[in-house]
Amino acid sequence: MARDPHDLLLRLFRAAVDSADPATTVARHLPDLPRGRVVVVGAGKSAAAMARAVEQAWPGVDLSGLVVTRYGHAVPTRRIEVIEAAHPVPDQAGAEAAQRILQAARGLGPDDLVLVLISGGGSALMTAPAPGLTLEDKIRVNRLLLASGAPIGVMNRVRRRLSAVKGGRLALAAAPARVVTLAISDVPGDDPLAIASGPTVHDPDAGADLSNAVRMLGPDLPEAARRLLMQTPEPLPWFDADYRLISTPLMALEAAAQLARAEGITPLILGDAIEGEAAGAGLVMAGIARSAAVHGAPVKGPAVLLSGGETTVTIGPAKPGRGGRNTEFLLSLAVALDGHEGIHALSGDTDGIDGTEDAAGAIIAPNTLARARAAGLDPRAVLAAHDSYSLFDRIGDLVKTGPTLTNVNDFRAVYIT
Numbered sequence: 051m052a053r054d055p056h057d058l059l060l061r062l063f064r065a066a067v068d069s070a071d072p073a074t075t076v077a078r079h080l081p082d083l084p085r086g087r088v089v090v091v092g093a094g095k096s097a098a099a100m101a102r103a104v105e106q107a108w109p110g111v112d113l114s115g116l117v118v119t120r121y122g123h124a125v126p127t128r129r130i131e132v133i134e135a136a137h138p139v140p141d142q143a144g145a146e147a148a149q150r151i152l153q154a155a156r157g158l159g160p161d162d163l164v165l166v167l168i169s170g171g172g173s174a175l176m177t178a179p180a181p182g183l184t185l186e187d188k189i190r191v192n193r194l195l196l197a198s199g200a201p202i203g204v205m206n207r208v209r210r211r212l213s214a215v216k217g218g219r220l221a222l223a224a225a226p227a228r229v230v231t232l233a234i235s236d237v238p239g240d241d242p243l244a245i246a247s248g249p250t251v252h253d254p255d256a257g258a259d260l261s262n263a264v265r266m267l268g269p270d271l272p273e274a275a276r277r278l279l280m281q282t283p284e285p286l287p288w289f290d291a292d293y294r295l296i297s298t299p300l301m302a303l304e305a306a307a308q309l310a311r312a313e314g315i316t317p318l319i320l321g322d323a324i325e326g327e328a329a330g331a332g333l334v335m336a337g338i339a340r341s342a343a344v345h346g347a348p349v350k351g352p353a354v355l356l357s358g359g360e361t362t363v364t365i366g367p368a369k370p371g372r373g374g375r376n377t378e379f380l381l382s383l384a385v386a387l388d389g390h391e392g393i394h395a396l397s398g399d400t401d402g403i404d405g406t407e408d409a410a411g412a413i414i415a416p417n418t419l420a421r422a423r424a425a426g427l428d429p430r431a432v433l434a435a436h437d438s439y440s441l442f443d444r445i446g447d448l449v450k451t452g453p454t455l456t457n458v459n460d461f462r463a464v465y466i467t
Contacts, residue, residue, distance in 0.1 A: 053352075055465050058313065059396035059413055062306040062354065062463045063449070067400050069305035070234055070297035070456040072096055076103035076167075079294045081230045083111060084163040089227075090115035090130050091151045091220075092167025093176035094246055095123050095137070095401045096234050099455035100167040101130040115154055117167055118147035118175045123453045138406065139192050140177035145185045148178035148215050155220060158227035166220065166229060170236025170401060170457035172246025173206065178214040180278060187272040188212060194267045199364030201325060202237055202244060207255055208263050209247045211279055217243070217253035218286055231291065235298040236401075236459045238323030238359045242293045251291045257282050298322070299358035302400060302458045306356055315465075316353040322459075324359035328375040329433065331361050332382025335464060339383075339393050342466045351392070351466040358459050363405075363436060371437025374405030376460055377412050377448075381438040383464075384414040385429050391416050392467040398449050401457035404439075409450045411460075412442040421445045 090104055090113055097117035102125050105113065116131035124132045135144030155164050179188050191212060195205045210217035221229045229250055237244040242251045260279045264271060271279075299322040307317035320338070324331060335355070342349050349355070361375045373381075376397040387393055398404065398411030422429050425444050432441045442448045 053313065055394035055415065055467065056413060059394060059463055059465060060449070062309055063396055063398055063461055065309045066302035066306045066458070066461045067454050067456060069302050070400065070458045072099040072103045072234070072456060075296040076100055076232060077107040079232050079296045080104070080107055081163065081292070084161055084228060086159060086161030086163070088113050088163050088165065089154055089158065090117070090165045090167065091154055092117040093151070093172035094167070094169030094234070095120050095171040095453070095457045096169035096455055097167050097172070098123055098125045098127065098132045100169065100232065101132060102127050104165065104167070105129055116147070116150060118144060118151070120171055120175060123455060125455065135175050137171045137174045138196055140174050140185065140189055142185060144175045144177045148176045151176060152178065152215060152220065152223050155224040158224060160226045160228070162227040164224040164227050164229045166231040166250050168231055168246045168249065169234040170245070170459070173209050173216065176215055176246070176249065180212050180214050182278065183212055183274050187275050190270070190272050191267070191275050194270060197365045198266050199327070199362045200263070200266055201362070202360055204263055206244045206247045207258060207260060208279065210253055210256070211260060212275055213247065216247035216249050217256060218248060218251055218289065220249035221289060221291065222287065225289070229292065231293045232296050233293065234456060234458060235295055236457045238325055240295055240298050242291070251293060252288055253286060256285055297456065297458055299459045302461060303356045303358055306461070306463065310354050314352070316349055318349045318353060318355050320355055320357040322358040324357050324361065326361055328361040328363050328378040329382040332379045333386050336383050336386030339464045339466060340387065340390060343390065343392050353466050355464040357462045360459050365436060371435045372407060372440050373436050373438035374399070374407055376404045377438035377442055378433070378436060379462065380412050380414050381429060381433045381441060384418045385433060389416050389419055393464065395462070395464040396449065397460065397462045400454060400459060400461050402451040402454040407439050409439065409448040411449050412447050413449060414447065418445070418447065
């Protein structure tokens with residue numbers, strides 16, 4: 051059966067994204083209504099879409115509250131206020147939103163409900179500096195983290211230590227009200243403490259030694275942040291968390307796998323928590339794809355290798371070009387495959403934005419390198435300069451969806467015909 055690989059890959063990506071649409075997932079996980087008040091707060095790229103889904107599921111309920119989402123990700127709501135702020139580097143709007151969210155959660159009673167809507171990006175969007183820190187300190191730390199190549203777990207431990215809202219502090223502010231969290235996971239392993247840095251879950255790592263992170267962040271780390279990261283803080287009070295994962299990366303991969311099977315294609319899910327350098331992951335994936343194409347192992351074509359997770363791009367001293375981890379992964383994959391026939395791939399961030407660019411990711415085909423060279427580009431040099439976005443933009447292979455209003459991390463599909 052002849053298939054258009056480009057169309058197939060786009061449909062697989064859309065199936066993954068649609069599986070995490072708040073419009074169809076939020077209502078299934080809502081708690082029972084309380085005797086008292088309902089206050090809705092939240093943060094993340096999906097926060098506004100989740101808030102709208104709550105309003106639609108509870109049309110007659112007296113709701114109040116506010117959520118903060120990324121610029122361009124707001125949707126109309128009637129009872130829950132939506133605030134837009136910056137991501138991935140925090141700004142004043144996010145800092146003010148965090149203070150208002152803390153204030154909305156305080157002063158409630160045991161008969162009241164605080165419904166917390168959490169999704170990827172919430173860590174940067176809901177920024178409340180710990181005592182002794184300024185917003186500028188937090189912004190500088192965040193920039194250093196993004197350029198460090200540190201695993202997301204290390205990033206989030208640093209963010210929690212420097213925050214007045216993360217690591218369970220939002221839930222503590224809401225006590226004695228009941229707190230229920232609905233979360234869309236964008237992190238490898240779906241650890242609630244890592245999703246938006248866990249504002250409503252207890253942090254057992256609150257006293258962890260972060261001296262290695264301090265060394266990784268280097269001499270540009272603000273002195274106030276350095277002091278806090280080197281201290282061993284007092285442990286926070288223990289509390290139970292009603293935490294409900296409504297969408298996850300694995301669920302998205304399974305949705306894509308279901309579509310592949312319907313198309314007569316064998317899906318192989320390699321994992322939803324692949325981390326490491328994006329370029330290195332591209333090399334590894336090329337080896338697996340080439341083995342599948344030549345030897346039929348680990349799967350015989352027609353097949354699609356599906357994976358998720360969050361790779362990183364470590365920026366050296368030279369000024370980088372334009373690119374995100376998905377386009378860097380794809381360019382590395384294309385270079386390693388070197389035009390191997392019968393292998394096509396898509397990699398994209400399910401929120402529709404790869405890093406800070408306006409594309410979700412891109413698509414490669416056996417002729418990608420030849421087309422890039424015909425356009426006057428040297429793919430290996432472009433990869434070394436971290437300028438992958440520019441290459442795919444030049445040859446017209448970017449995938450642009452606009453904000454999807456959800457986020458279940460990166461989606462990668464390698465199609466072996």
